[in-house]
Amino acid sequence: MEVFEAVxxxxxxxEYADKALPVDVVDRIIEAAHLTASASNKQPWHFVVVRDRATLQRLGQLAxxxxxIAGSQMAVVVGIEKASPLAVSDGSRAIQDxxxxxxxxxxxxxxxxYRNLPDEVSALLGVPSExxxxxxxxxxxxxxxxGRGKKQRKPIGQVVSRERFGQS
Ligand SMILES: Cc1cc2nc3c(=O)[nH]c(=O)nc-3n(C[C@H](O)[C@H](O)[C@H](O)COP(=O)(O)O)c2cc1C
Incomplete structure (x- = not known):
């Protein structure tokens, strides 16, 4: 799929179908996170890939x-370094990728x-306190x-200006 078309x-x-994800598809998704650029290339993150059904169901209860999440085929739990002030941006990029x-x-x-998941999530997966x-x-x-492409968004003129704020 062409990039703009994907966006x-x-x-x-x-809601997810009861259909397994092929290994190559899973690998590409995880590699996308791994390859994402981060501020100063610090990569202040860790991605826990969960495919175990019972764990997915537990995550669905906790979130x-x-x-x-309980009905998904895979969930990626995105951990970011608490000490890194830019980690939210970096992790968000990885999620979008x-x-x-x-x-x-x-x-x-x-x-x-968004940074509001209960501590039980970290405990369940052994995510370290850093x-x-x-x-x-x-x-x-x-x-x-x-509905591919059917988006509810503010009118573009409301959120985009030409050259100066407020100029359509
Ligand atoms: C930072 C962030 C947090 C979000 N948190 C949730 C969430 O906790 N649960 C949920 O169902 N959707 C969540 N969403 C999805 C948004 O609600 C959704 O993308 C938005 O309503 C636009 O819908 P669309 O992506 O179908 O166009 C989140 C999206 C972002 C970017």
């Missing part, structure tokens, strides 16, 4: 805003949580046809 059509997918790469292979995903969980990203083929 144009990417949507939050919260208040993402119970649907994973989501776009997944989508280019027809795999849906969504972003769950890291905090930024978010969890569940992946899977969409259970239903999703």
């Amino acid at each position: 144009r059509t990417l949507l939050a997918v919260r 208040r805003t993402g119970p649907y 994973m989501m776009l790469v997944a989508w280019s292979d027809g795999v849906g995903s969504n972003w769950v949580g 890291l905090e969980v930024l978010a969890i990203v569940p992946f899977g083929y969409p259970a239903r046809r999703v």
